[in-house]
Amino acid sequence: xxxxxxxxxxxxxxxxxxxxxxxxxxxxxxxxxxxxxxxxxxxxxxxxxxxxxxxxxxxxxxxxxxxxxxxxxxxxxxxxxxxxxxxxxxxxxxxxxxxxxxxxxxxxxxxxxxxxxxxxxxxxxxxxxxxxxxxxxxxxxxxxxxxxxxxxxxxxxxxxxxxxxxxxxxxxxxxxxxxxxxxxxxxxxxxxxxxxxxxxxxxxxxxxxxxxxxxxxxxxxxxxxxxxxxxxxxxxxxxxxxxxxxxxxxxxxxxxxxxxxxxxxxxxxxxxxxxxxxxxxxxxxxxxxxxxxxxxxxxxxxxxxxxxxxxxxxxxxxxxxxxxxxxxxxxxxxxxxxxxxxxxxxxxxxxxxxxxxxxxxxxxxxxxxxxxxxxxxxxxxxxxxxxxxxxxxxxxxxxxxxxxxxxxxxxxxxxxxxxxxxxxxxxxxxxxxxxxxxxxxxxxxxxxxxxxxxxxxxxxxxxxxxxxxxxxxxxxxxxxxxxxxxxxxxxxxxxxxxxxxxxxxxxxxxxxxxxxxxxxxxxxxxxxxxxxxxxxxxxxx
Amino acid sequence: xxxxxxxxxxxxxxxxxxxxxxxxxxxxxxxxxxxxxxxxxxxxxxxxxxxxxxxxxxxxxxxxxxxxxxxxxxxxxxxxxxxxxxxxxxxxxxxxxxxxxxxxxxxxxxxxxxxxxxxxxxxxxxxxxxxxxxxxxxxxxxxxxxxxxxxxxxxxxxxxxxxxxxxxxxxxxxxxxxxxxxxxxxxxxxxxxxxxxxxxxxxxxxxxxxxxxxxxxxxxxxxxxxxxxxxxxxxxxxxxxxxxxxxxxxxxxxxxxxxxxxxxxxxxxxxxxxxxxxxxxxxxxxxxxxxxxxxxxxxxxxxxxxxxxxxxxxxxxxxxxxxxxxxxxxxxxxxxxxxxxxxxxxxxxxxxxxxxxxxxxxxxxxxxxxxxxxxxxxxxxxxxxxxxxxxxxxxxxxxxxxxxxxxxxxxx
Numbered sequence: 001x002x003x004x005x006x007x008x009x010x011x012x013x014x015x016x017x018x019x020x021x022x023x024x025x026x027x028x029x030x031x032x033x034x035x036x037x038x039x040x041x042x043x044x045x046x047x048x049x050x051x052x053x054x055x056x057x058x059x060x061x062x063x064x065x066x067x068x069x070x071x072x073x074x075x076x077x078x079x080x081x082x083x084x085x086x087x088x089x090x091x092x093x094x095x096x097x098x099x100x101x102x103x104x105x106x107x108x109x110x111x112x113x114x115x116x117x118x119x120x121x122x123x124x125x126x127x128x129x130x131x132x133x134x135x136x137x138x139x140x141x142x143x144x145x146x147x148x149x150x151x152x153x154x155x156x157x158x159x160x161x162x163x164x165x166x167x168x169x170x171x172x173x174x175x176x177x178x179x180x181x182x183x184x185x186x187x188x189x190x191x192x193x194x195x196x197x198x199x200x201x202x203x204x205x206x207x208x209x210x211x212x213x214x215x216x217x218x219x220x221x222x223x224x225x226x227x228x229x230x231x232x233x234x235x236x237x238x239x240x241x242x243x244x245x246x247x248x249x250x251x252x253x254x255x256x257x258x259x260x261x262x263x264x265x266x267x268x269x270x271x272x273x274x275x276x277x278x279x280x281x282x283x284x285x286x287x288x289x290x291x292x293x294x295x296x297x298x299x300x301x302x303x304x305x306x307x308x309x310x311x312x313x314x315x316x317x318x319x320x321x322x323x324x325x326x327x328x329x330x331x332x333x334x335x336x337x338x339x340x341x342x343x344x345x346x347x348x349x350x351x352x353x354x355x356x357x358x359x360x361x362x363x364x365x366x367x368x369x370x371x372x373x374x375x376x377x378x379x380x381x382x383x384x385x386x387x388x389x390x391x392x393x394x395x396x397x398x399x400x401x402x403x404x405x406x407x408x409x410x411x412x413x414x415x416x417x418x419x420x421x422x423x424x425x426x427x428x429x430x431x432x433x434x435x436x437x438x439x440x441x442x443x444x445x446x447x448x449x450x451x452x453x454x455x456x457x458x459x460x461x462x463x464x465x466x467x468x469x470x471x472x473x474x475x476x477x478x479x480x481x482x483x484x485x486x487x488x489x490x491x492x493x494x495x496x497x498x499x500x501x502x503x504x505x506x507x508x509x510x511x512x513x514x515x516x517x518x519x520x521x522x523x524x525x526x527x528x529x530x531x532x533x534x535x536x537x538x539x540x541x
Numbered sequence: 542x543x544x545x546x547x548x549x550x551x552x553x554x555x556x557x558x559x560x561x562x563x564x565x566x567x568x569x570x571x572x573x574x575x576x577x578x579x580x581x582x583x584x585x586x587x588x589x590x591x592x593x594x595x596x597x598x599x600x601x602x603x604x605x606x607x608x609x610x611x612x613x614x615x616x617x618x619x620x621x622x623x624x625x626x627x628x629x630x631x632x633x634x635x636x637x638x639x640x641x642x643x644x645x646x647x648x649x650x651x652x653x654x655x656x657x658x659x660x661x662x663x664x665x666x667x668x669x670x671x672x673x674x675x676x677x678x679x680x681x682x683x684x685x686x687x688x689x690x691x692x693x694x695x696x697x698x699x700x701x702x703x704x705x706x707x708x709x710x711x712x713x714x715x716x717x718x719x720x721x722x723x724x725x726x727x728x729x730x731x732x733x734x735x736x737x738x739x740x741x742x743x744x745x746x747x748x749x750x751x752x753x754x755x756x757x758x759x760x761x762x763x764x765x766x767x768x769x770x771x772x773x774x775x776x777x778x779x780x781x782x783x784x785x786x787x788x789x790x791x792x793x794x795x796x797x798x799x800x801x802x803x804x805x806x807x808x809x810x811x812x813x814x815x816x817x818x819x820x821x822x823x824x825x826x827x828x829x830x831x832x833x834x835x836x837x838x839x840x841x842x843x844x845x846x847x848x849x850x851x852x853x854x855x856x857x858x859x860x861x862x863x864x865x866x867x868x869x870x871x872x873x874x875x876x877x878x879x880x881x882x883x884x885x886x887x888x889x890x891x892x893x894x895x896x897x898x899x900x901x902x903x904x905x906x907x908x909x910x911x912x913x914x915x916x917x918x919x920x921x922x923x924x925x926x927x928x929x930x931x932x933x934x935x936x937x938x939x940x941x942x943x944x945x946x947x948x949x950x951x952x953x
Contacts, residue, residue: 048885051706056754187757198702199670201645341676361644362754368745370706371593371885378883386877390870397542397866430814433878433886437893440874441825444867448832451863454543477835480780481828487772488824492817495765500817507821 008524016411019418042421046428048499049376051369052195056362059188063357064158065151066096066105072129073108079124088112106146113140158356159188166192166207168352173203189362191497200366206345210314210355213270214263218308218320221257222248229256246317257317259310264300269293273350275343278332283343285333287350294329302326379432386436390443398450400540404525405446408517412442415513416506428502438510441485445518449474450541463539467526475519482511545862552857552905553850553913559906563795570802578805583812584748588636588755590647593746594655596628597712605630608654614638623884636752644749655742666737667712668744674698683732700724711743762816769823770794781834788911789830792903796826800896809888818892826900829864830908836860849916853909868901
């Protein structure tokens with residue numbers, strides 16, 4: 001036995017140990033249970049095996065664009081006013097209408113600005129609203145639209161911020177190992193995976209809550225119905241007011257009231273929010289404001305002592321209270337039939353910050369833990385049966401060389417699972433299928449090599465030269481076959497999600513490991529066998 | 542042991558039989574996809590709601606259907622799922638029952654339909670989440686815990702849910718079953734009776750896919766398939782001559798078509814995992830084709846005087862043993878998956894079972910004849926054949942060193 005050969009054996013053993021460590025780590029005990037916990041610590045199971053909830057969310061990015069455009073309109077009006085430039089109307093070309101998705105919320109139409117004010121208008125836009133382009137001027141009508149790169153940026157930011165907010169909320173709920181990430185290619189979707197969550201309703205409500213908190217002045221009301229409220233104003237809502245529903249008066253029935261369009265306090269002015277109890281001992285949420293927000297709240301409340309303020313959450317009036325004195329930095333949300341859990345959730349949602357845009361659910365999958373357990377059992381059973389069938393077949397068909405193939409195959413599986421452990425890849429049910437398929441496809445390499453060796457032997461070559469020829473001829477074919485399958489798996493990895501991705505992962509890792517085991521390891525074993533044989537002695541294949 | 546020793550079958554002579562066989566199956570599949578069953582898209586692709594319900598007794602499908610009608614569901618498809626002895630029913634609602642505002646309204650209606658005779662003020666323990674149970678327990682406080690009761694009751698609730706889902710298989714038939722369940726406190730179990738009752742079912746698994754996702758996924762699946770085929774064409778065109786790539790891709794396309802057609806004929810759902818299986822097959826089916834092509838290329842250099850059809854036939858016969866063995870071994874594992882892998886993977890393993898059979902057949906019966914047909918066509922047009930790889934004399938070392946032989950065969 002030469003030194004080179006010993007080095008190879010050493011390398012194989014080292015790799016074996018490294019990947020065994022990837023699967024088991026250093027187990028606390030070597031009993032069956034000890035090993036089982038060691039495996040489950042290192043190999044992460046997918047949602048389909050451990051049970052849990054899988055959600056795909058669509059972020060309504062146009063919401064964020066809409067807010068930006070409305071803000072831009074305010075800035076424009078303000079600037080034109082200060083510069084004493086006349087205009088007849090500034091509005092969005094595609095205004096938000098409930099129930100109709102906006103397609104171009106960033107388009108703004110300015111009407112009635114004389115051509116003589118052109119340079120002033122352009123300088124306002126370039127100085128104060130650099131993210132917009134302005135064009136036109138004919139008929140004193142001007143069109144503004146957000147620059148495409150800015151628009152894309154704003155939408156991407158909305159998604160990133162939504163992910164951040166959702167992560168905060170889910171972390172606060174104590175879900176372990178959640179996955180929250182962007183999903184799909186530029187569709188503004190978010191994938192949320194929550195292992196162990198069997199009742200998605202509460203999590204969904206919490207995630208979907210935009211938590212847009214505003215404190216406004218209640219200007220008129222309450223009215224029992226929408227009609228009554230409209231009738232009181234002869235059917236025209238005053239320009240500076242909004243008609244809202246909710247708890248405009250105490251009592252279980254929703255009522256209607258007018259509130260100021262401007263908000264004294266917004267969600268971003270909150271410093272903290274905590275569950276507490278109101279003066280009646282009912283659950284409520286108390287909050288404190290930041291320095292700046294508190295300043296604004298103070299000037300608002302001192303100017304409106306004796307008036308009513310409305311606490312508005314997501315465009316619904318949560319509570320109306322009289323302003324008895326100027327308040328600086330704290331407040332309370334109560335009213336409604338809030339229970340303790342809801343108060344806790346609401347304060348958590350407020351703390352986590354507002355969602356920049358609304359979200360819709362596109363996909364919801366819940367796997368009960370009993371189904372996951374059944375799937376593991378079935379998957380493992382199929383893997384064991386498939387593997388045994390292959391191992392036994394190889395032994396019968398190739399005798400001595402069959403042992404060689406079987407060793408390579410087992411090593412292949414160890415490396416595959418070790419990879420999974422090291423890369424923290426997720427094992428899904430199709431992933432288990434990928435492991436089984438790796439066994440079937442991996443052994444193909446051995447067959448290609450062995451058949452070629454047999455052919456060379458038939459042509460009268462000596463065993464060492466037949467082995468040499470067999471490996472070198474089969475090698476190129478093996479590479480070709482692996483490349484085509486891995487190309488497919490890679491495309492699958494890009495295109496697939498969840499379980500399917502798990503399949504692509506195991507198949508790719510498995511076939512890569514196979515290149516090493518079926519070619520290198522098998523060759524070393526053959527060399528070892530040949531080195532122990534007399535010249536001319538037959539090879540068991 | 543050896544299955545195929547010195548076989549010499551005239552595969553090319555049977556090409557018309559092969560062609561007829563392939564045509565019958567692909568045309569039947571295409572007809573079924575176009576005019577009969579269509580492509581039976583799974584819930585991932587068409588959108589809709591699937592709810593898997595496990596009953597404590599043999600479910601009466603008529604009664605389930607009647608209950609669904611009562612809550613006004615649009616013609617739900619109701620069928621037993623998996624082995625009948627498992628008492629599982631799959632309720633399949635079409636995409637009309639999902640909408641943007643309430644994606645899960647269909648699921649909620651199904652649960653509402655099945656929950657009959659609810660005792661007033663009680664909740665269904667078989668469908669209660671651990672949170673619901675925890676909230677109830679924290680309210681009742683049967684263990685008289687002062688501080689951190691929340692955590693302890695959550696652990697109790699989880700132990701109850703665990704026992705229900707893992708040990709009792711999802712459905713409890715009596716609250717007494719929980720006595721002595723690991724991790725539960727007797728006082729906790731005793732108090733459940735006041736707030737919970739047991740229905741006769743448990744929702745095991747829910748899949749809801751909204752209408753937008755389906756269209757998007759269908760597009761992506763189509764694109765992924767095209768990318769895969771293009772990838773094969775480019776790689777094989779690079780490694781061999783372009784005509785080999787074309788022949789391989791036509792062959793794989795044929796396999797894909799017949800597999801999809803079989804799903805349409807059998808009315809089996811084409812789910813995401815089925816598409817995954819088909820994409821894998823696009824890669825794997827090429828393996829046998831590559832083995833045959835490799836040998837053809839090698840033999841072209843060795844057998845300069847023979848006709849191409851002779852060479853191709855010889856190559857197929859020489860590699861027949863390994864083609865059958867490799868495909869057979871993979872088929873063995875896939876068959877294990879189909880027989881023992883459980884209901885969830887059925888579509889996936891069925892696609893692989895069909896695909897591997899067809900893929901092996903086609904690498905012999907379709908891919909190689911395309912090469913010969915191409916050459917015949919070229920000769921008819923009076924041009925030279927260009928299939929070889931190595932210029933000059935037979936050179937096995939060149940191949941062994943792993944360098945792709947790209948130069949076209951000039952010597953002939």
